[in-house]
Amino acid sequence: MLDSxxxxxxxxxxxxxxxxxLITSGIAYLIGKLTVLYWEIKLEFIKMVWGISKSLIQDLNLSGKIRDAMVDLPPAVYQTVLFCRxxxxxxxxFSGALTKFILRWMPF
Structure with missing residues (x-):
């Protein structure tokens, strides 16, 4: 009885x-989970921003406008411009600048 x-x-x-x-290991576990959550949220924001910028780039159709403007060039200049890409x-x-502009809207 006394032993019990x-x-x-x-x-x-x-x-x-x-x-x-126990408290230390619990806090370490919580910090680890919150760090993973932070990066997952950031990844989702990047996916959202990329979708927005991709749709804006497609809606603006910059390459089509450039092609339309280059039709007025003389043939030799036109071929040189196309050769140099x-x-x-x-x-x-333009796509990089637009994506950078939209990424600045991210909350972090």
């Missing part, structure tokens, strides 16, 4: 002494 009482009190003392370790470069630069 001692073992009960030993268990209580061990539980009280290990409580700070200037319309594609302008389209890539």
């Amino acid at each position: 009482i001692f073992s009960f009190f030993s268990w209580i003392v061990h539980a009280i002494l290990s409580f700070p370790e 200037f319309p594609e470069a302008i389209n890539i630069i």
Whole structure:
């Protein structure tokens, strides 16, 4: 009988002494989960922003407007511009600038 009482009190003392370790491991677990949640939310925002910028780029149809404007050029200049791939470069630069502008709207 006395042995069971001692073992009960030993268990209580061990539980009280290990409580700070329990709190520390709980906080570490919580910080890990919150970090993963932060990056998952950020990834979802990036997907949303990419969808918005992609639809804006398609709606603006910049490459079609560049092609329409280049029709007025003389044939030799037109072929040189196409050979140097200037319309594609302008389209890539514009797409990057628009995506950067939209990414600045992200809350973090």
